[in-house]
Amino acid sequence: MGEYLFLPSWPLQIPQLFWLGVVLLGATLLGELVDRLFRLPRILGYVIAGAVLGPEATGLLSVAEVRGLRPFFEVAMGIVLFELGSRVDPGWLRRNPWLLVTSGLESGLAFGAVFGILLVVDTPPLVAAAAGAIAMATSPAVVLTVSRELRAQGQVTSRLQLLTALNSVYSFVVFGILFAWLHLAEHGSIGLVALHPLYIVFGSALLAFISAKALLALLARLGPRGDVQTISAVGVVIVTVSVAMALNLSVVMSMLGLGILTRALDRDRRFLAVSFGYVGQLFVIALFALTGTALPLNFGATALAAGLGIAAARALGKSVAVVGLARLSGLSYRKASLLSVGLLPMSGVAVVMAHEAGAIWPQFGPQLGAVVLAAVLILELLGPLAVQFALRRAGDAADRR
Amino acid sequence: MEPLDFKQSAALSIGIELELQLVETFGCDLTHAASDLIQLAERRSHPGEIKPEITESMIEIATGIHQTHAALDAELRAIRDAVSAAAETLNVLVCGGGAHPFQNWTDRQIYDRPRFKHLSGLYGYLAKQFTVFGQHIHVGVPHGDDALFLVHAMSRYVPHFVALAASSPYFQGADTQFESSRLNAVSAFPLSGRAPLVLRWSDFIEYFAKMQGLGIVESMKDFYWDIRPKPEFGTVEIRVCDTPLTAERAAVLAAYAQTLARFLLIERPFQLSEDLHLPYGYNRFQACRFGLDGDFIDPLAQSHLPLREDIMATLEGLKPHAMELETEVPLAELEVIVRDSSTDARWMRSRYQLTGSLPDLVWQQCRKWRGDS
Numbered sequence: 090m091g092e093y094l095f096l097p098s099w100p101l102q103i104p105q106l107f108w109l110g111v112v113l114l115g116a117t118l119l120g121e122l123v124d125r126l127f128r129l130p131r132i133l134g135y136v137i138a139g140a141v142l143g144p145e146a147t148g149l150l151s152v153a154e155v156r157g158l159r160p161f162f163e164v165a166m167g168i169v170l171f172e173l174g175s176r177v178d179p180g181w182l183r184r185n186p187w188l189l190v191t192s193g194l195e196s197g198l199a200f201g202a203v204f205g206i207l208l209v210v211d212t213p214p215l216v217a218a219a220a221g222a223i224a225m226a227t228s229p230a231v232v233l234t235v236s237r238e239l240r241a242q243g244q245v246t247s248r249l250q251l252l253t254a255l256n257s258v259y260s261f262v263v264f265g266i267l268f269a270w271l272h273l274a275e276h277g278s279i280g281l282v283a284l285h286p287l288y289i290v291f292g293s294a295l296l297a298f299i300s301a302k303a304l305l306a307l308l309a310r311l312g313p314r315g316d317v318q319t320i321s322a323v324g325v326v327i328v329t330v331s332v333a334m335a336l337n338l339s340v341v342m343s344m345l346g347l348g349i350l351t352r353a354l355d356r357d358r359r360f361l362a363v364s365f366g367y368v369g370q371l372f373v374i375a376l377f378a379l380t381g382t383a384l385p386l387n388f389g390a391t392a393l394a395a396g397l398g399i400a401a402a403r404a405l406g407k408s409v410a411v412v413g414l415a416r417l418s419g420l421s422y423r424k425a426s427l428l429s430v431g432l433l434p435m436s437g438v439a440v441v442m443a444h445e446a447g448a449i450w451p452q453f454g455p456q457l458g459a460v461v462l463a464a465v466l467i468l469e470l471l472g473p474l475a476v477q478f479a480l481r482r483a484g485d486a487a488d489r490r
Numbered sequence: 491m492e493p494l495d496f497k498q499s500a501a502l503s504i505g506i507e508l509e510l511q512l513v514e515t516f517g518c519d520l521t522h523a524a525s526d527l528i529q530l531a532e533r534r535s536h537p538g539e540i541k542p543e544i545t546e547s548m549i550e551i552a553t554g555i556h557q558t559h560a561a562l563d564a565e566l567r568a569i570r571d572a573v574s575a576a577a578e579t580l581n582v583l584v585c586g587g588g589a590h591p592f593q594n595w596t597d598r599q600i601y602d603r604p605r606f607k608h609l610s611g612l613y614g615y616l617a618k619q620f621t622v623f624g625q626h627i628h629v630g631v632p633h634g635d636d637a638l639f640l641v642h643a644m645s646r647y648v649p650h651f652v653a654l655a656a657s658s659p660y661f662q663g664a665d666t667q668f669e670s671s672r673l674n675a676v677s678a679f680p681l682s683g684r685a686p687l688v689l690r691w692s693d694f695i696e697y698f699a700k701m702q703g704l705g706i707v708e709s710m711k712d713f714y715w716d717i718r719p720k721p722e723f724g725t726v727e728i729r730v731c732d733t734p735l736t737a738e739r740a741a742v743l744a745a746y747a748q749t750l751a752r753f754l755l756i757e758r759p760f761q762l763s764e765d766l767h768l769p770y771g772y773n774r775f776q777a778c779r780f781g782l783d784g785d786f787i788d789p790l791a792q793s794h795l796p797l798r799e800d801i802m803a804t805l806e807g808l809k810p811h812a813m814e815l816e817t818e819v820p821l822a823e824l825e826v827i828v829r830d831s832s833t834d835a836r837w838m839r840s841r842y843q844l845t846g847s848l849p850d851l852v853w854q855q856c857r858k859w860r861g862d863s
Contacts, residue, residue: 178515181581242514243522243546244580312846358850364517419530419579484546485522487599 105157108150109375112158115142116378130235130473132377139381155382165376166230167330167344168323170257172365173229174348176247177254187418188248191410192255195432196225198406199256200263206402210395212460219267220460224403224435226260227253228472229345230380231434234373235476236485243485245424249431249476252411254345257436261341265289293338297346300329304351308359318359323368384466396463400435403464407432424483431479434472435465494695494710496634499724500555501755502815503630504562504748507552508733508740509543509623510573510859511590513583518852520593520621522546523582524601530579536572537565544606545598545621547590549573555630559748559817563741567861570737574860583856586740587834588623588658588672588732592848595619595662616679622672623733625655627744628725629751634691636755637719640726641685642762643754644717644747645770648730649777649786650801654827655731655743656781657834660848669781669835672732673774681707682714687764694719716774726751730774735834735858745820750804752811760790773797782831798828 120134142149182189200221207217232253236246265286304325311317326344333343351360408429415425480486514521524546531540539552551569556562577584598618600610610617631637656669668674676682688694701707710721720727728747734740753759760766769787776784777797786797805825812818827833842851 176516178581181515184578184581244526247514247581357845358847358853419576420526421529424526484525484599484602 105154108154109158109161112139112142112150112378112382113371113374115139116374116381120374130477131238132231132234132373132473133470135374135377136381136384136469139378140384141381142378143382143384145382145384150382155379158379161375162379163330163334163340164327165372165379167326167340168365168369168372169230169233169376170341170344171322171326171348171351172369173233173250173254174345174350175352175360176233176250177345177349177352178251179349179353181251185418187414188251191414191418192252193259194414195252195407195410195429196256196259198410199224199403200406202402202406203399206398207460210398215267215271216457216460218270219264219457220399222260222263222267223457223461224260224399224464225263226257226436227432228434228436228469229253229257230373230376230436231469231472231476232431234377235473236480237369239477239480239486241480241485241487243483244420245428245431245483246480246485248420248428249479252428252432254349256432257341258345260436261339262286262290265339289337289339290342292336293333293342294346296329296333296336296338296343297350300325300343300347301350301354304347305355305359309357319365319368323365380469384462384469392459392463393467395460396465396467399461399464400433400467403435404429404433427479427483431476433468433475435468494698494721496637496691496719496721497724498632499630500557501630501632502748502752503555503557503725504559504744505553505555505628505723505725506562506566506740506744507550507626507628508566508586508737509548509550509625510733511585511587511623512547512549512577513585513590513852513856515581515583518583518849518856520547520590520598521582522599523577523580524549526580527573527576527582531572531576534572534575536569538569540569540573542601542603542606544601544609544617546601547593547598547621548623555628558815559741559745559820562744563738566737566741570859570861583853585852585855585859586623586657586733586735586737587838587855588656588670589661589675590621590623591660591838591851592663593621595621613679619675619678622658622675624672624676624729625731625733625740625743627728627731627747628720628723629728629747630723630725631751631755632724634694634719634721635689637721637724637726638685638689638691638694639758639762640751640754641717641719642687642689642766643758643760644726644728644750645684646760646766646789647750647804648716648728648770649773649784649797650804651728651730651743651747652774652777653781653784653797654746654801654824654833655734655739656778657732657735657838659835659838660842660851663848665839665842668779669833670732670778673730673778676714679714681712683716684767684770685713685715685718687762687767689762732834735837735855736861737859739834742820742823745815745817746824749808749811749815749817749821752815753808756811765789781833781835782828798831801828 116135116138119138120131123129123134124131140146144150144152203224204217204221207220232249269286304322307321308318329343329347330340333340411429412422412425415422512521512523524542527549528540528542538554541550543550551573553562553565573584595618598621600606631640652670658670658672659666659668661671686697688697716730717728731743766789769789773786782798784797786795786800805821808821812821838851841854
C-alpha cells in the first residue's frame with residue numbers, strides 16, 4: 090500500500106475551486122439554452138442553474154460550499170457595481186435637475202407604497218420600513234447585464250442605469266438609518282445611533298475616493314492600453330472590496346462610489362477606454378449563479394401573496410414618479426413607461442441586506458426575510474424579462490446578430 | 491416630367507445641410523439618440539431645421555436660404571445652440587467630423603422611417619457603413635442650364651473642398667492615412683461619382699427619364715454624385731465636404747462656394763468638355779489622401795502643381811467677387827488655413843498624438859463643436 094502514495098486518497102478531497110467551475114459551466118450552458126431556445130435573457134439561465142445546484146433544490150452544493158464561494162460573489166458584485174457607477178454621469182443631474190427630482194420621487198414613492206401596504210397588513214413598522222428601504226433599489230446587476238447583453242444604447246438605457254445607481258445608494262442609506270433606529274429602540278444610546286450609519290456612509294465614501302485616486306494615478310502611468318487598464322481596474326476593485334469587508338463598510342456604497350468618482354475625477358479622460366468585456370461577463374455569470382444558490386424556493390401561499398403585493402405597490406410607486414415627471418425631464422410618455430418597466434427588477438443586494446441584518450440583529454433578519462424574499466424571487470425571475478422588454482421596445486437594443 | 495422642373499431661386503443664395511454625430515458621455519462612442527433629440531428640440535422654437543438621418547446616431551441640421559455669409563453663419567450657430575441645449579438635457583454630446591474615429595458599424599441602428607429601412611434593405615452593410623457625416627452646400631441658380639454649367643465647372647474645384655473640409659482621418663479605430671476617409675465610403679455606392687456631361691436642362695430631363703425608365707432611379711435623391719443639381723430647391727449641391735469640426739468653418743466653406751459660383755457664372759473662365767474631367771478621379775484621390783499637400787493636375791494648363799498653390803491662386807482670382815458678396819473675411823480665413831495647414835484633419839491628428847486616446851479625441855471634438863475652446 091505504502092508505495093502507492095502518489096495516488097489520491099479515497100474519498101477524493103475536492104477543492105472548493107471545483108464547485109466554482111461546476112457553477113460556471115452549468116450557468117453558462119443553461120444561459121445559452123435559454124437564449125437560443127426562448128430568446129430570454131441569459132441571466133435567467135444563470136439564476137436557475139444556481140438554484141438547481143444549490144442547497145434548496147438538488148443540494149449538489151451544500152450550504153458550506155456556497156459559503157465558501159462567497160468571496161467570489163463579493164468580488165463579482167463589486168465589479169458590477171463599479172461598472173454601473175462608472176456609467177453614471179453626475180454632471181447630467183446638474184444639467185437636467187428634473188432627473189434628480191425623478192430619482193428622489195421614484196425611490197420615495199416606492200418606499201412609501203411598500204411601507205404603507207405592509208402596515209395595513211399589520212407588519213411591525215420597523216420591518217415594514219426595512220422592506221420599503223429594500224424596495225427602493227433596482228437590481229444593478231440585472232440592469233447592467235441585460236443592457237450589456239443587448240448592447241443597448243439610448244435614453245431609456247442611460248436613465249435606467251442612472252436611476253438604478255442612485256436608488257441603490259438611497260436604499261442603502263435608508264437601510265442604515267433604520268439600523269440606527271433599531272439600535273435606539275434596543276439600547277437607547279443616541280451616540281451609537283448616529284455613529285453607525287455615519288461610519289458606513291463616510292467610511293465607504295472615503296474608501297471610494299482613495300481607491301479612485303489610486304486607480305486614476307495607475308491609469309495615468311499605464312497609458313492608453315485598454316486591456317492593461319481593464320485588468321488593473323479589476324485589481325483595484327478586488328482590493329477595495331476586501332478592504333471594505335475588512336473595515337465593515339458597505340461594499341455596495343464603496344463600489345458604486347468608486348465607479349462614480351473614478352469617472353468624475355477623471356479630468357484627462359483616461360478612464361474612457363476601460364471596458365470590462367469578457368472579464369465582466371465571467372463575474373456576472375458567477376454573481377447570478379451564486380445568487381441563485383441562495384434563493385429560497387420553499388415558501389407558502391401567504392409569502393407569495395405578500396411578495397406579489399410588495400412587487401405591485403413598488404411598481405406603482407416607481408411608475409407614478411417616472412411617468413409623471415417624463416415631460417419635465419425631457420422624455421416622451423412612451424419611453425417613460427418603458428423606463429418604469431425597466432426599474433422593476435428588485436435587487437439581489439436585498440438578499441445580502443437581509444442577511445446582513447440577520448447577522449447584526451438576529452431577531453430582525455428572519456422576519457424581514459420572510460416578507461421580502463418572496464418579492465425578490467418573483468422579481469429576480471421577472472426582472473430580466475422586464476428590462477429586456479423595456480430596452481427592446483424603446484429601440485435601445487441593438488439588432489440581433 | 492413635372493417634378494424635375496427646375497425651381498427658380500435667388501441667384502447665388504446659399505444654404506447648408508450638416509450631418510452631425512451623436513455621442514455618449516461614457517466612452518464617446520456613437521449612441522442612439524436621434525429620435526429623442528429631435529423630439530425634444532422640436533418642443534422649443536428654433537431657426538432652421540433639425541432632421542433625422544439614416545441611423546439613430548446622426549442628425550442633420552439645415553439652414554434657411556441666405557444672401558450673405560454673415561447671416562448664414564449667425565443662423566447656423568443658433569441652430570447649433572438649440573441642438574446643444576436639447577443634447578444637454580439628454581446627456582448626449584454632439585460633434586462634427588466626417589467619420590466617427592472608432593465606432594463599430596455593426597452597432598448602428600437604422601432610423602425608423604420607410605425610406606431608411608428601404609435603403610438599408612437595398613444596400614445591406616453599405617447602409618450602416620455609410621455612417622459618415624458630410625456637409626452639403628447649396629448655391630442658388632436662376633435656371634437649370636446655369637445649374638448644369640455650375641455642376642461641371644465646379645467639379646474642377648472639388649479637390650479644394652475635399653482638402654479644406656477634410657476631417658475624417660480616423661475610421662473604425664485606425665488611422666486611415668487619408669485626410670478624408672469619408673469619401674471612400676461614398677464611392678462604394680453605384681450611383682456615386684460625377685454627373686454625366688449634359689449641359690442643357692431639357693437634355694437632363696431626358697437623361698433622367700431614361701434612368702427612371704430603366705428602373706435605376708426613382709428620384710434625384712438616388713444620385714449620390716459629388717455635385718448634383720437640386721431642381722426642387724433651384725440649387726446646385728456640393729456634397730464632397732466632410733462636416734467640419736465647427737459651425738463657423740462650415741459657413742466659411744459655403745462662402746467659398748458662393749464666391750466661386752459667382753466667378754464661374756459671370757466670367758465663364760473655361761469651356762466645358764470631357765477633357766476637363768480627365769484628371770477628376772486623380773485629383774479627388776490626391777485631395778482625400780494628402781489634403782492640401784496633394785498633387786493637383788490643372789486640366790487646362792495640363793500641368794502639375796501642389797493643391798495648396800491652386801487654392802491660393804483661386805482665392806486671389808476671387809477677390810473682386812468676394813467684395814461684391816461681402817465674403818472677404820471668410821476667404822481671408824481660408825488663406826490662413828491653407829498657409830498654416832490648419833485643417834480639421836491636422837488638428838485631429840495632433841490632438842490624438844498628444845493623448846493617444848481616440849475617445850479623448852472625440853471628447854475634444856465635442857467641445858470644439860459646442861464652441862467651448
